[in-house]
Amino acid sequence: MLGLSTTSAFRFATQHSSVPAACVAALACLALAPGCDKPAPPAAEQPVPRVTVADVVEREVTDSDDFTGKTEASAIVEVRARVYGYLRSTEFKDGDYVKEGQTLFTIEPDEYQAIHEQSLSRIALTTANYDLAKSKLARDEKLVPTNAISQEEYEESVAAMKSAEATVVAAKADANRTALDLKYTVIKAPMSGRIDRALVSDGNLLTGGLTNGTLLTKIVAEQPMYVYFDVDERSLLGYMRQRDRSNVDKSPGSLREQEVPCYVQLADEKDFPHVGKIDFASAEVSAGTGTARLRGVFENKDRSLVSGLFVRIRVPVSKPYRAVLIPERALATDQNIRFVYVVGQDGKAERRNVELGGQRGDLRIVKSGLAAGDRVIVKGLQRVRPGQKVEAENEAATPTPPRS
Known part of the structure; x- marks a missing residue:
């Protein structure tokens, strides 16, 4: 029945009794089905996935070590009362930045005045007594050669003059002490810095x-600000080796x-904007932890560093070099293998295994597997298969790596 229409085949089957009844029924159903004589439609094509790509960039970076540290003020002074008395007034606002020599508190001075x-007045009195004893001694010195006075009277005049002189010195010392109490x-303020709240109220x-x-x-004192952090033995040895290489001709x-x-x-920062330098390392490595304590000093001109904060501190360990960087979001993992999808000129996705280096904010250094100018998929990775054609859309901008 090849080459016959459905109707012709049905007639042929009904005219020849040798055709089974089941075949006749099947042909009848085909004859009644609408559009059964049309060819079958082609299978639906699979849609092309839409993905977002970012350019692989090449920039100058520096290898570095990152540690957790804590800020600490370069100086902390407790302001205490030096004399007894009632607090008359407080001359600052809590949390102000005060300058050295600025008046902070006043204690009632009347009694000390x-x-x-x-x-x-005691100095004036003792000075008058001294002047009198000195004059008497001068007269007695003239009378001793004439034997008008005895040697004993002369020695008493000398002792009286020295006693009066010592009394003047004691009176002056006491006046200096009372002047300090009044002061x-x-x-x-003994130094410049940020002041805490007043712990005692007036009165x-x-x-x-x-x-x-x-x-x-x-x-x-917030200027400068210190940051203390602990480093492991390997990092400390690296810094020491770097120090030794820079001092070849001297100790x-x-x-x-x-x-x-x-x-x-x-x-709350993504970058490392605060620049300082290491100015101290502990004299020995802790036997218990195997770490050494280092200190970085920062000018803190804008006073954005506050004492007691936990911070991340970065120490460069290499000279600047050119490196290839990609967004962290572009990376995928297959067991222990890291890879990315690269979109070529033909619009197809290609899998590339990569060897990674350090992290720079939202970017990762790629040691091998990519080159500047490649385009990697950063969004839509789960919909992509190797060799599959994709519809790529460029990302708005590639983030700039932070300071190394």
Whole structure:
């Protein structure tokens, strides 16, 4: 029945009794089905996946070590009362930045002023007594050769003059002490820095003294700011080797003399914008932890570093070199193999295994497997198969790697 229409085949089957009844029924169904004499439609084509690609870039980078550190003020001063008395006034606002010599508190000075004036009057009194004893001694010196006075009277005049002189010295020393007490009723900032809140309110009685004076507030020096961090033995040895190589013709100096640069990143920052240098390393490695403590010093001109913050600190360990970088989002993993998909000129996706280096923010260094100018897929990786044609859309911009 090849080459016959469905109707003709049905007639042929009904006219020849040798055709089975089942075949006749099947032909009848085909004759009744609409469009059954049309050819079958082609299979639906698979849609081309849409992906986002980013350009592989080549930039100058520097290898570095990253550590966790903590900021610490270069100086912290506790401001305490040096004399007893009632607090009259507070001359600053909590959290202000104060300058050295600025008045912070005032203690009622009336009593200390009176005591000081009394000590000054004592100087005048003892000075008058001294002048009198000195004049008497001068007269007695003239009378001794004439035997008008005895030797004993002359020696008494000498002793009286020396006693009066010592009394004047003691009165002056006491006046200096009372002057200091009066001076300490005005409490001034011993250094520049950010001041804490006032711990005592006006009107309270303060305890004075060199050891147990009332704590009034604290001042924290934010310029410069220190960052302390612990490094492992291998990193410390690397810094020491670098120091030794730079001092071939002389004995190696300290890391401070080497001026090793370092960079700090705060918790809400993606870059390392704060630039400083290492100026201290502990004299020994801790036997318990196998680490050594280093310190970076930062000028902190904008005072953005605050004491007590946990930060990331980066120390360069190589000279700048050119490197290939890709976005971290472009990487995929097949067991322990890292790879990317590269979109070629023909629009097809090609798998490339890559060897990775360090991380620079959202970018990763690629040691091998890619070249500048390649385009890697950063979005839509799950829809791509090797050799498959894709519809690629360029990403808006490639992020700039942070300071190395």
